[in-house]
Amino acid sequence: NAGVTQTPKFRILKIGQSMTLQCTQDMNHNYMYWYRQDPGMGLKLIYYSVGAGITDKGEVPNGYNVSRSTTEDFPLRLELAAPSQTSVYFCASSYRPGQGPTNEKLFFGSGTQLSVL
Amino acid sequence: AQTVTQSQPEMSVQEAETVTLSCTYDTSESDYYLFWYKQPPSRQMILVIRQEAYKQQNATENRFSVNFQKAAKSFSLKISDSQLGDAAMYFCAYRSPILFGNEKLTFGTGTRLTIIP
Numbered sequence: 001n002a003g004v005t006q007t008p009k010f011r012i013l014k015i016g017q018s019m020t021l022q023c024t025q026d027m028n029h030n031y032m033y034w035y036r037q038d039p040g041m042g043l044k045l046i047y048y049s050v051g052a053g054i055t056d057k058g059e060v061p062n063g064y065n066v067s068r069s070t071t072e073d074f075p076l077r078l079e080l081a082a083p084s085q086t087s088v089y090f091c092a093s094s095y096r097p098g099q100g101p102t103n104e105k106l107f108f109g110s111g112t113q114l115s116v117l
Numbered sequence: 118a119q120t121v122t123q124s125q126p127e128m129s130v131q132e133a134e135t136v137t138l139s140c141t142y143d144t145s146e147s148d149y150y151l152f153w154y155k156q157p158p159s160r161q162m163i164l165v166i167r168q169e170a171y172k173q174q175n176a177t178e179n180r181f182s183v184n185f186q187k188a189a190k191s192f193s194l195k196i197s198d199s200q201l202g203d204a205a206m207y208f209c210a211y212r213s214p215i216l217f218g219n220e221k222l223t224f225g226t227g228t229r230l231t232i233i234p
Contacts, residue, residue, distance in 0.1 A: 042224025108162035
């Protein structure tokens with residue numbers, strides 16, 4: 001079972017370029033998340049989605065966009081890449097029943113290391 | 118806003134020995150969830166253990182256990198019988214029980230654990 005799959009694993013961008021980080025999960029999870037991890041820091045939430053067609057901003061959304069057209073896929077779009085976006089990006093998913101608690105387990109992908117030069 | 122502090126950037130332990138990783142947090146909420154995540158060199162974040170604040174009993178998962186001191190806002194992780202596979206970065210994380218509008222996990226900066234053979 002694949003779990004959460006992220007592509008690519010590594011990428012180098014030039015300043016001003018755009019790219020899409022792909023994320024797919026095969027666990028039929030309703031919640032999906034994008035986090036970034038800067039060197040020596042914990043993860044910070046960029047965007048999240050509670051289901052197909054519904055997305056919302058996290059802690060650090062500027063410079064990014066997301067969409068959720070299907071339950072499985074949650075791509076992250078970087079427009080006009082900047083050096084400040086050099087980071088490791090993690091996609092995660094979880095299943096939460098309608099009014100369930102927020103202690104559910106998050107399943108993470110293996111990350112995308114992005115450098116903007 | 119909640120904050121999570123891990124004051125030990127690095128720790129090392131002899132194989133088969135016991136090690137305790139520290140985590141403190143700051144919050145004004147009375148109910149919340151706490152987690153320890155492990156990040157091995159593969160980069161994938163893996164849930165180690167979780168604790169609901171309303172539960173007085175400390176969570177245990179095989180060789181992993183926590184010492185949850187709610188009044189002191191402390192949440193330490195004890196690893197018993199340390200194994201080489203335990204070598205990783207360990208992150209403490211906090212989550213509010215609010216279902217919507219506050220979806221993020223707040224992470225500490227991590228503790229790098231080295232296992233000495």
